[in-house]
Amino acid sequence: MDPLSISASAVALITICVQSVKIIKDAIETVRTAKKELLKILNGTNRMRLLLDQLRGLTHQLGSKNNKILLAFDPSGCEEILGQLKRLVDKLAKVETFLGCQFLVRRSKFEELVAGLKNQEDDIRLVLLSVATANVQAISISQVPQTVAGAEDAPSPPYAETLALTERSLKDTALSPDATSTKKPRVEQDESMKQDMMFLAEMDPPSTKAAELPTSKEVRGPPSQSLEDQESTLWLPRVPANAKDIRSRTATISTMPALTNILSKVAIWHGQLSRDVYDSQYLMLRDSLANAAFYGDWTDVFEVIDDAHHLGLRSWPNCHRITGSKQCSGWTPLHQAVFLSAPEPVVRSLVVQGASRLLQTMWTSSDELPYRNMTALEMAQVLGYRNLFNALSPVIHHAIPPSVLQALQRRFHSLIEGDMALLPQQYPLRLPELELLVELENPEMYFPLKSPKTKTGYIYRLDGRNLVVMSLAISSAEELRYFRITEQNVQELQDAIFFDTS
Numbered sequence: 001m002d003p004l005s006i007s008a009s010a011v012a013l014i015t016i017c018v019q020s021v022k023i024i025k026d027a028i029e030t031v032r033t034a035k036k037e038l039l040k041i042l043n044g045t046n047r048m049r050l051l052l053d054q055l056r057g058l059t060h061q062l063g064s065k066n067n068k069i070l071l072a073f074d075p076s077g078c079e080e081i082l083g084q085l086k087r088l089v090d091k092l093a094k095v096e097t098f099l100g101c102q103f104l105v106r107r108s109k110f111e112e113l114v115a116g117l118k119n120q121e122d123d124i125r126l127v128l129l130s131v132a133t134a135n136v137q138a139i140s141i142s143q144v145p146q147t148v149a150g151a152e153d154a155p156s157p158p159y160a161e162t163l164a165l166t167e168r169s170l171k172d173t174a175l176s177p178d179a180t181s182t183k184k185p186r187v188e189q190d191e192s193m194k195q196d197m198m199f200l201a202e203m204d205p206p207s208t209k210a211a212e213l214p215t216s217k218e219v220r221g222p223p224s225q226s227l228e229d230q231e232s233t234l235w236l237p238r239v240p241a242n243a244k245d246i247r248s249r250t251a252t253i254s255t256m257p258a259l260t261n262i263l264s265k266v267a268i269w270h271g272q273l274s275r276d277v278y279d280s281q282y283l284m285l286r287d288s289l290a291n292a293a294f295y296g297d298w299t300d301v302f303e304v305i306d307d308a309h310h311l312g313l314r315s316w317p318n319c320h321r322i323t324g325s326k327q328c329s330g331w332t333p334l335h336q337a338v339f340l341s342a343p344e345p346v347v348r349s350l351v352v353q354g355a356s357r358l359l360q361t362m363w364t365s366s367d368e369l370p371y372r373n374m375t376a377l378e379m380a381q382v383l384g385y386r387n388l389f390n391a392l393s394p395v396i397h398h399a400i401p402p403s404v405l406q407a408l409q410r411r412f413h414s415l416i417e418g419d420m421a422l423l424p425q426q427y428p429l430r431l432p433e434l435e436l437l438v439e440l441e442n443p444e445m446y447f448p449l450k451s452p453k454t455k456t457g458y459i460y461r462l463d464g465r466n467l468v469v470m471s472l473a474i475s476s477a478e479e480l481r482y483f484r485i486t487e488q489n490v491q492e493l494q495d496a497i498f499f500d501t502s
Contacts, residue, residue: 001073003063006127009075010056016082017049020089027092029484029493037110038092042497044117045085051124052078058131073127081116088113266459267354267440268315269447274427275324277450283322290321293333296340301333305353317355330362330430338379338388339368347376347391356436357394398438398462407487408467409434412460415469415483415490416447419456437462468496 024042028035062069088109275283285308292300308316320330331339334355337347351357360373369382377392413431420426429449437443443462450457459470466486473479482493 001075002070003059003131005063006071006073006075007056007060007063010052010059013075013078013082014049014052014056016086017045017052020045020082020085021049023089023092025497028497029482029495030491031494035495037114039497040114041085041088041110041117044114044121047121048078048082048117048124051121051128055124055127055131058128062131071127071130073123077123078120081113081120084113084116265442266444266446267436268318269432269436269445270315270319271430271432271447272427272450273322273324273328273430275322277427278322286319286322289316289319289333293331293336296336296342298337298342298346302349302353305333315354317350317353318359324428328362329364330360332356332359332376334359334376335361335374335379338376338383338385338392341383341385344387344391347388351391356439357392358435358439359433362430394439396438397441398443400438400462400465402435404465404487405434405438408465408485411485411490412467412469415471415485416458419471420449432458432460434460434462434467470496 028038289304305316320332334350380388432447446459448457456473461468469483471481482496484491
């Protein structure tokens with residue numbers, strides 16, 4: 001078969017795969033029946049789509065240069081197996097009858113379909129190998145099958161399965177004789193202590209002792225009113241007596257260690273504005289960061305961020321002063337660095353440590369800046385600091401139209417506000433801005449909500465033009481809820497699944 005004909009055939013097959021992936025994902029997220037079998041089919045279908053897409057592109061280029069070449073590819077095998085897939089998908093699309101799908105399509109049929117998809121993958125790889133040996137493009141043959149069929153191309157398991165897998169790995173670690181602790185030079189804590197700190201951070205606020213804080217910081221008096229910025233989320237944890245206590249506590253709470261492991265890698269949205277919900281020692285550390293940034297003491301700024309990191313507290317380059325109201329300015333150390341014309345290496349260091357270049361202020365003085373909500377780059381433009389433009393220009397990893405992000409954000413905010421309306425006591429919040437996700441390689445953030453009467457939070461992640469949300473009640477593992485937010489609606493799920501593109 002000539003390359004251009006193969007390329008044309010692949011287009012129709014890719015369309016079936018794309019439609020099938022969407023429907024199978026919807027089925028997995030909204031029903032409980034045959035989830036394992038469907039996950040296998042979803043993996044196979046997505047790998048098939050990626051391989052066909054690769055085949056389409058390469059054969060089209062090959063055909064445009066030399067249409068006399070013939071390749072040993074018969075699309076009938078793909079058409080037959082994808083025809084079977086389409087019949088299954090048609091049944092899945094009828095949600096009301098899907099509960100009986102196990103009886104309509106026996107388990108052996110599922111296995112037969114998975115095996116058929118695998119056979120077609122092998123056939124397509126052979127064609128890709130033929131294309132590569134034609135020396136039309138400089139392609140690494142070893143990369144084609146590995147890149148397309150590698151683990152990163154498979155959909156990430158549902159949240160619940162991720163928690164279970166992580167929990168098992170943590171239990172294995174806890175039983176390992178190598179799980180001994182090594183102390184950190186600054187705050188004297190090991191990896192197991194860090195996990196315990198995060199662990200406690202998502203539970204009741206501990207009563208932190210002053211002796212547990214770094215003593216090298218001198219907290220200055222409050223700065224002038226032109227900088228009334230900041231907020232935060234995680235508590236300062238108390239350091240446990242030993243690793244044995246951690247393992248004991250881990251064994252008593254089933255899902256929390258897994259959540260802790262997941263959250264330890266996720267950026268934080270610092271959205272609570274009330275000082276009443278925080279430990280006094282935590283507030284002292286947060287205030288020391290805000291004061292150092294306000295006065296332009298960059299050595300102190302980086303030391304506080306480093307101390308916070310060692311205490312298990314993350315995303316501190318995006319912290320601002322907690323004032324207790326929605327009138328705070330929201331100026332982060334990056335905003336202050338630009339306003340004070342800090343050296344370019346300082347600005348770049350803040351960005352490297354996680355400072356968001358898309359985060360806007362909440363308030364600015366009209367005597368100093370023209371707009372209330374400004375990014376650090378916009379400040380640099382207004383103030384004429386051209387030397388900072390490159391360092392402050394965002395790198396976009398996920399291109400999503402602004403109108404789509406705004407629609408997702410409105411629905412996400414409505415979801416949070418609906419939950420907050422059910423609580424007996426409310427505190428001022430700054431709700432998450434989804435724009436920050438597009439500059440993250442892993443487009444996922446955690447918005448913890450903590451107060452004496454509130455122990456909830458939201459893990460949210462971009463999935464194409466959708467937002468996948470896990471709403472959790474920190475004190476109860478059974479209260480996890482999953483949502484998929486689109487431009488049109490908010491759908492509660494049995495579980496959430498997405499393809500990991502990070």
